[in-house]
Amino acid sequence: MKRILVSVFAVVVLLTMAFTMSGCGNKVVLNVFNWGEYMDKSLLDLFEEQTGITINYKTYDTNETMLAKLEAGGSSYDVVFPSDYAVSEMIRKDMLLPLDFENIPNFKYVDDRFKNLEYDPENKYSVPYFWGTIGILYNENMVDDPVDNWDILWNPKYAGQILMKKDVRDAMGASLKRLGYSMNSTNDEELRQAQEALIEQRKLVAGYYGDEIKDLIANGDAAMGLTYSGDFMELYWDEDADFSHISFGVPREGTNLWFDTVVIPKGCRYKKEAEMFINFLLDPDVAYQNAMTIGYPSPNTVALERMRQEEPEAFELDGFWPDDEIIEKSDVYVDLGEYKSIYNQLWTEVLVD
Amino acid sequence: MEKYIIELKNLSKSYNGVKVVNSIDLKIRENEFVTLLGPSGCGKTTTLRMIGGFEDPDEGEILFEGKLLNPVPPYKRNINTVFQRYALFPHMNVFENVAFGLRIKKLPKDEIVERVERMLKMMDLENFGKRHVDSLSGGQQQRVAIARALVNEPKVLLLDEPLGALDLKLRKEMQIELLDMQRSVGITFIYVTHDQEEALTMSDTVVVMNQGHIQQVGTPEDIYNEPNNRFVADFIGESNIIEAIMLEDKKVRFDDHTFDCVDVGFGQNEPVDVVIRPEDLQIVTDPEKGMLQGTVISVVFKGVHYEMLIENEYREYMVHSTLMFPEGSRVGMNVQPVDIHVMKREGHKS
Amino acid sequence: MKKTAVRIYMGLIFLFLYAPIIVLIVFSFNKTKSRGQWAGFTLEWYAELFKDRLITEALYYTVIIAILATVISTIVGTISAIGIHYMRGFSKNMLLNVNNIPVLNPDIVTGVALMTLFLSAGLRLGFVTMLISHVLFCIPYVILAVLPKLRQLNKHTAEAAMDLGATPSYALRKVILPEIKPGIVSGALMAFTMSIDDFVISFFTTGNEVSNLSILIYSMAKRGVKPTINALSTLMFVTVVILLLIINKKSEKGEELLL
Numbered sequence: 001m002k003r004i005l006v007s008v009f010a011v012v013v014l015l016t017m018a019f020t021m022s023g024c025g026n027k028v029v030l031n032v033f034n035w036g037e038y039m040d041k042s043l044l045d046l047f048e049e050q051t052g053i054t055i056n057y058k059t060y061d062t063n064e065t066m067l068a069k070l071e072a073g074g075s076s077y078d079v080v081f082p083s084d085y086a087v088s089e090m091i092r093k094d095m096l097l098p099l100d101f102e103n104i105p106n107f108k109y110v111d112d113r114f115k116n117l118e119y120d121p122e123n124k125y126s127v128p129y130f131w132g133t134i135g136i137l138y139n140e141n142m143v144d145d146p147v148d149n150w151d152i153l154w155n156p157k158y159a160g161q162i163l164m165k166k167d168v169r170d171a172m173g174a175s176l177k178r179l180g181y182s183m184n185s186t187n188d189e190e191l192r193q194a195q196e197a198l199i200e201q202r203k204l205v206a207g208y209y210g211d212e213i214k215d216l217i218a219n220g221d222a223a224m225g226l227t228y229s230g231d232f233m234e235l236y237w238d239e240d241a242d243f244s245h246i247s248f249g250v251p252r253e254g255t256n257l258w259f260d261t262v263v264i265p266k267g268c269r270y271k272k273e274a275e276m277f278i279n280f281l282l283d284p285d286v287a288y289q290n291a292m293t294i295g296y297p298s299p300n301t302v303a304l305e306r307m308r309q310e311e312p313e314a315f316e317l318d319g320f321w322p323d324d325e326i327i328e329k330s331d332v333y334v335d336l337g338e339y340k341s342i343y344n345q346l347w348t349e350v351l352v353d
Numbered sequence: 354m355e356k357y358i359i360e361l362k363n364l365s366k367s368y369n370g371v372k373v374v375n376s377i378d379l380k381i382r383e384n385e386f387v388t389l390l391g392p393s394g395c396g397k398t399t400t401l402r403m404i405g406g407f408e409d410p411d412e413g414e415i416l417f418e419g420k421l422l423n424p425v426p427p428y429k430r431n432i433n434t435v436f437q438r439y440a441l442f443p444h445m446n447v448f449e450n451v452a453f454g455l456r457i458k459k460l461p462k463d464e465i466v467e468r469v470e471r472m473l474k475m476m477d478l479e480n481f482g483k484r485h486v487d488s489l490s491g492g493q494q495q496r497v498a499i500a501r502a503l504v505n506e507p508k509v510l511l512l513d514e515p516l517g518a519l520d521l522k523l524r525k526e527m528q529i530e531l532l533d534m535q536r537s538v539g540i541t542f543i544y545v546t547h548d549q550e551e552a553l554t555m556s557d558t559v560v561v562m563n564q565g566h567i568q569q570v571g572t573p574e575d576i577y578n579e580p581n582n583r584f585v586a587d588f589i590g591e592s593n594i595i596e597a598i599m600l601e602d603k604k605v606r607f608d609d610h611t612f613d614c615v616d617v618g619f620g621q622n623e624p625v626d627v628v629i630r631p632e633d634l635q636i637v638t639d640p641e642k643g644m645l646q647g648t649v650i651s652v653v654f655k656g657v658h659y660e661m662l663i664e665n666e667y668r669e670y671m672v673h674s675t676l677m678f679p680e681g682s683r684v685g686m687n688v689q690p691v692d693i694h695v696m697k698r699e700g701h702k703s
Numbered sequence: 704m705k706k707t708a709v710r711i712y713m714g715l716i717f718l719f720l721y722a723p724i725i726v727l728i729v730f731s732f733n734k735t736k737s738r739g740q741w742a743g744f745t746l747e748w749y750a751e752l753f754k755d756r757l758i759t760e761a762l763y764y765t766v767i768i769a770i771l772a773t774v775i776s777t778i779v780g781t782i783s784a785i786g787i788h789y790m791r792g793f794s795k796n797m798l799l800n801v802n803n804i805p806v807l808n809p810d811i812v813t814g815v816a817l818m819t820l821f822l823s824a825g826l827r828l829g830f831v832t833m834l835i836s837h838v839l840f841c842i843p844y845v846i847l848a849v850l851p852k853l854r855q856l857n858k859h860t861a862e863a864a865m866d867l868g869a870t871p872s873y874a875l876r877k878v879i880l881p882e883i884k885p886g887i888v889s890g891a892l893m894a895f896t897m898s899i900d901d902f903v904i905s906f907f908t909t910g911n912e913v914s915n916l917s918i919l920i921y922s923m924a925k926r927g928v929k930p931t932i933n934a935l936s937t938l939m940f941v942t943v944v945i946l947l948l949i950i951n952k953k954s955e956k957g958e959e960l961l962l
Contacts (some may be wrong), residue, residue, distance in 0.1 A: 013759040031911040036922030037929060041756055057757060058914050058920035064904075072818060074828035077909025218740070242737035407862050428865045436866075440859035444881045454867035505867065 009058040022108060028270050029054045030277055033069070033080045035260070036061060038130075047280050053273050076267040078274040084259045085169070087126050088119040088335035096125040097264045103275035106282035113327070114299045117259065118184075118334045123318040124207065126261035127278055128299040130291070133257055133322055133330065134170055137217045137232050137249040149320075150178035153226065154197070163216060163225030166208040168347040170335055171198060173256050174226055183256050185201030186339045208351065211234040225283035228258070232319040233295040243330035248319030254329025255322075259299075297321055358383045358509060358541050359404065364413035371398050375565035376413065376593075378507050381543065381558075386535050388544045390552040391562035392588070395466075397545045398437075398513055400562070404543065405434045406513050417445075418508075433502035434511040438518055439494050441486045447473070447497050448482035454505040472504040475534075492523050499534070509541045516551065527592050528555055540703060549589050561585050582696055586628040593634075593670050595693070598625040605695055608667045612688065616695035626696045631660070631673040633692035636684050643685015649678050724940060731933035748934040757919060758931060763888060764830070765915040769898040770835035777891040779838070780845025784886075785879065787846065788853040790936075805843045813840060814907035828910030836908040837901065841894035848890030852883035892946075899939070 032044075036059040044055045060066040063086035070077060082090060090096050101107055107127060114128045136147050142161065145152060153162055153174065163169055173183035173195035185191060206222050214231035216222050232248035262281060264274045280286055284302035291307055292299035297320055298304050307314070315322045322330075336343060359381040366374040374396040381387050389397035392426060394611050402408040404415060406427030415422040422430065433454070448469055455465045473479055476496040485493060495515060502510055515531075516524045532555050535542050541562060546552055552559050553573040561568040561576060561584075569581040580586035583594055597607035599619040605612050605627060640646040647665035654660075658673045670686065678684050731749070734744035752758055787798050805813060815821050817839070821832045857863075860882065864874035880887070902917035909918070 033911065036919065044756070056912060058911055059919060061922045065922075071827075072822070072907070074818065074822045074826070074832075077911055077913070234736065238736055240745075241740045322753065388836060405866060407865075426860070426865070432866075434863070434866045436857075436859040436863055438859075439862040440857040442860065442878055442882070444884075453864070453869075457868040457873065489831070501863075501867065550881075561753050569710055 031056045031077045033077045040290045041244045078268045084119040085333040098124045104279045106279045109300045126263045129260045129262050130296040131259045132229040133255045137227045140245045142223035161223035163213050163222045164205050164208050165226040198350045229319045237295045250318040252320045257330045257332050362414040365411050377567050386542045386557045388552040388556040395562040396565040397562050401545050422486040432509045433507040435498045436516045439498035451500045451592045472500045474502045512544045519528050593629045595627045599623045599625045613690040614693040624698045628694040631671040634672045635687045640683050640685040645686040730939045731937045744787045748930040752931045761919040764913050772898045773895040775838045776841035776894045780842045784846045784849035802843050810903035814904040818907040829912045833909040837898045844893045845890035849886040852886030
């Protein structure tokens, strides 16, 4: 027994050394920090093969986690994937390096509609990675009204059948948009009205949830719920189960357009190589493969066209590809600055009132 | 010159500023059965633990066969101990417990087996070798603990209240067994107990301790019959202890009566303590025929004798007698001069 | 009658305890990615598990850190427990209370505190800092598991061994350690489990190089936990069950296990 333990211990130590040593040497290692399950990982191997650059790929669950990790220091990251509002926050906090677009020629493939957005007005720091909307995921068997407006979340007919997203921006945003205001409103009167509507809605709501909404709707536990288009796409692409009765409605009044982007944070040690990686992600072939794996619409026009040929049905869906008219009316979240705490306050009152 | 196996010289030990052992001197002969007797906290166990090497003395020397033992760690002393509640090794069977010391000495396997089995046989534990120690009765565990110590053939065996956890009947049996064992193996036993009866039954020499001091060293008879002071008299058996005045040699006065006694060498009119054992007082029915008079106030039947309390105007006397005198009867009491034991009054300088 | 009631009660308790794990195991063989629907049997997730470089890497670090943290914390914790046990009075009580603080302290405080300490010491967050942290939060559990065993020990056991000629180290190896072995083993198992499932402290004390399974799984929250994680959890559960069975079997036979 003793001998076995000693040998196990020795193997462990050797393996540890082997792994920690491999990090040394003169090889360039890019530290990439992305959302969990948000990239086709075979692309990493492809990039490593093509360039000889090693990628150390780590993942996070929320923008806040990523920001906390970056701000704590103690380790550096070369490429991260913040969402829209997080980009504006990072710009405000001077955490980003401006990109050298000379090194990112593939930026030309990016849909012009997705350039120079509010969170990065001059498009100096970020490149869009994926985008989508928030909307209403619903069970066709349980809802007989058209799901194309925010009002349906306030429809007493579906009392006890409605799930709300437990997220201040999404809930307040839906309420603001329903009243015809901007999702980034900093008008106290508008905010007050939005809050009132949410309080009024509470008696209809079966529960406030995060990521569980997708599964609850898929299992038929509730009729509809406010969630990301990405959740719908997950169900849509699932080849092994039948979710044909699950649909996604994007309100005509307009909604939130969310963007996840690619940026280079300060502290990056290999900026040129990081830009090479960003350029790589924008390559039409790579972007196509990545989008097909993840199942979200690519902001890359060439890749998108290829997707359209491959999966024409998806482009009929609001959840995947909303009408231009909706996009026109929609808002991209921006950093609220001081109003962040006012939103939080109002939302907390809704939940506990 | 007599040969001593253990000598304690001016031995002291304190805990948190309290002297639990206060400069004691003691000499122990080979093959002697010595008992350290005293109430709990008197320092007897600490003394034993210093001999065993588990406590370092603050001051003083411990000699073993004339050689200084203080710097020798316990595992190099040719002394073994039977601990309170035995401290057997529960993860080993009986055989392995007994073989423990021999295995450390790296004796050949067959010798270990032979010696352990001989020892188990001696302890009536022949078929218990494979048993788990937890499955044994208290008496059996006790014997394993003794076997575990004796198998190493120590020159001295220390026993720390070894019978304390046993019931009365078993304790009596084990006392006899232990005594037989000590006689047959011929090694020195140093035995700690707070039970005076046990001490008197078993020992060659009794060492009475109190508050870190040795009160008296002597044979059981000496200790019982000639207590050095009030503490020893009180601790050893029941006795009547009386404050008295030594008028002159062989004359002592208490309770308005002058008694003849055999003690000499006290100052004139020196205050002293007198001990009279309850069985040494003879009761006479006619109060006038007694040196002392009193009234019987209680009678308890004790099997061999009656224990009676007899009250006079000064005190109560405890008396043991085979005859019964009813409560309330007026009686006289007599005592032989040899049964009056006069002791120096503590704290009195003559 | 009473017996049946007892059995039913026991059955319910076990069902309650193990239902989540059973569901998890079942779903690790489910074809579809979404929870709550059965779409047929597949081993696909098990195969994919070993293809995913993130999962294999995180698994590797989780296991390595758990083994190293267990070994180190068990040794250090056992020695500390023995030391504390033979202490007296004020310092003993103080140490015992100090030992309880990390156990009662919210992980988040421990994590942030450790991170602050490492950063202010100029250490780069990574494998070493995470290992140190795991060792640190495991030690109190080992101490807490070992101390009761020491208390059960007759206080003269070590002395009895030395009395019979054992040097202090021999007494420790042959008498004290075997006596407290069940405590050491349960302490080690506890340390191993604590290390494997720690998220909060690991999260704060690791850097860009090393992440463990908890961090990885947690990072999947937004896009949904993949069934590969069910497969992985099933494998880990089976491993732990096998470990426990081995330990039980060994201790039944009274064989020497760890020492």
